[in-house]
Amino acid sequence: MQHKVELEELTPEAFAPYGKVIDLPAGAPSKSGEGWDCWSYIQMLEAEVPIGFGLVVTREREPVVAAMERHVSREELLLTFDREIIQPVACCADIDDPDESPDPLTTKCFRIKPGQAIVIGKGVWHSPAYSAEGEARYMFGIEKKQDKFGDEMIHPWVDFKNKDTVRFG
Ligand SMILES: NC(=O)N[C@@H](O)C(=O)O
Numbered sequence: 443m444q445h446k447v448e449l450e451e452l453t454p455e456a457f458a459p460y461g462k463v464i465d466l467p468a469g470a471p472s473k474s475g476e477g478w479d480c481w482s483y484i485q486m487l488e489a490e491v492p493i494g495f496g497l498v499v500t501r502e503r504e505p506v507v508a509a510m511e512r513h514v515s516r517e518e519l520l521l522t523f524d525r526e527i528i529q530p531v532a533c534c535a536d537i538d539d540p541d542e543s544p545d546p547l548t549t550k551c552f553r554i555k556p557g558q559a560i561v562i563g564k565g566v567w568h569s570p571a572y573s574a575e576g577e578a579r580y581m582f583g584i585e586k587k588q589d590k591f592g593d594e595m596i597h598p599w600v601d602f603k604n605k606d607t608v609r610f611g
Contacts, residue, residue, distance in 0.1 A: 444506070444607045445546045449528060452552045452560070460531040460550070460566045461517070462486075464559035487561055487583070488517050494586035500527060500573045507551075507608045509599035510544040510567035514591055518584045520571070521559035525578035527571040529554055530610065534565030540591045543603045551610035554580075567600075 450456050454463045464485045471479035487493070507530045514537050520529065533548035544567035553574065554560060562568055571580055592598075602608065 443604065444609055445549070447549060447551055447608055447610050449610060450550050450552045452554055452558055456550070457552060457560060459533055459548075460552075460560075461563040462561040464521070464561065466557070485559075485561060487519050489585050491585050491587045493519075493583045495581055495583045498570060498580050498582070499577060500571055500580065501577050502573050502575060505551075505572060505609060505611045507549070507569045507602075507610070508605075509601045510569045511598040511600065512544075512565050512567045513562075513584060513589050514538075514565045515589045516585045516587070517564055518562040518568075518582055519559060520554070520562060520580060520582045522554055522556055522571075522578055522580040524556060525576060526553055526555050526574035527578050527580050528552065528574055528610065529560065529571045530569045530608065531562065532567035534563070534567065537565040543600050546602045546606045546608050549602075549608045551608075 457463050462485050467481050471481050473480045528551050530551045532544040536542055
């Protein structure tokens, strides 16, 4: 079965079941200088070992998600460099269940604009991000350590329950 979901604007409230949002705060900066304002700390990433960074080039393709991965022991920072991307995510039902599959009924697809970032929560299912248009380059950062259920494997993808798919847009 194919499920259809609308694209979601990235807000802390809408993204809360999946993680944290990094965006320019509405409040006053914590420090400023000639021509610059700084807000810190606006968000936190849990880490016990060094963070590894990855880059993904993602191209326009059919907006259909069939499988996702998750990292049950690590949060993941993710931000786009140049273009808007779309990040599909699904809730983690049981972080201790090695046989869990992503649930299409909890899947949402968020628009992430240049200047925004997300911290994907531990265990939260996610696919590679899609580009909103053309080709986009995005970066992720995650602790460089083995995960509890071996998501360092070359093929960490787990199909949705019943081999369902999710179409967004
Ligand atoms: N987010 C993404 O595209 N990839 C990472 O989650 C990864 O672990 O490769």
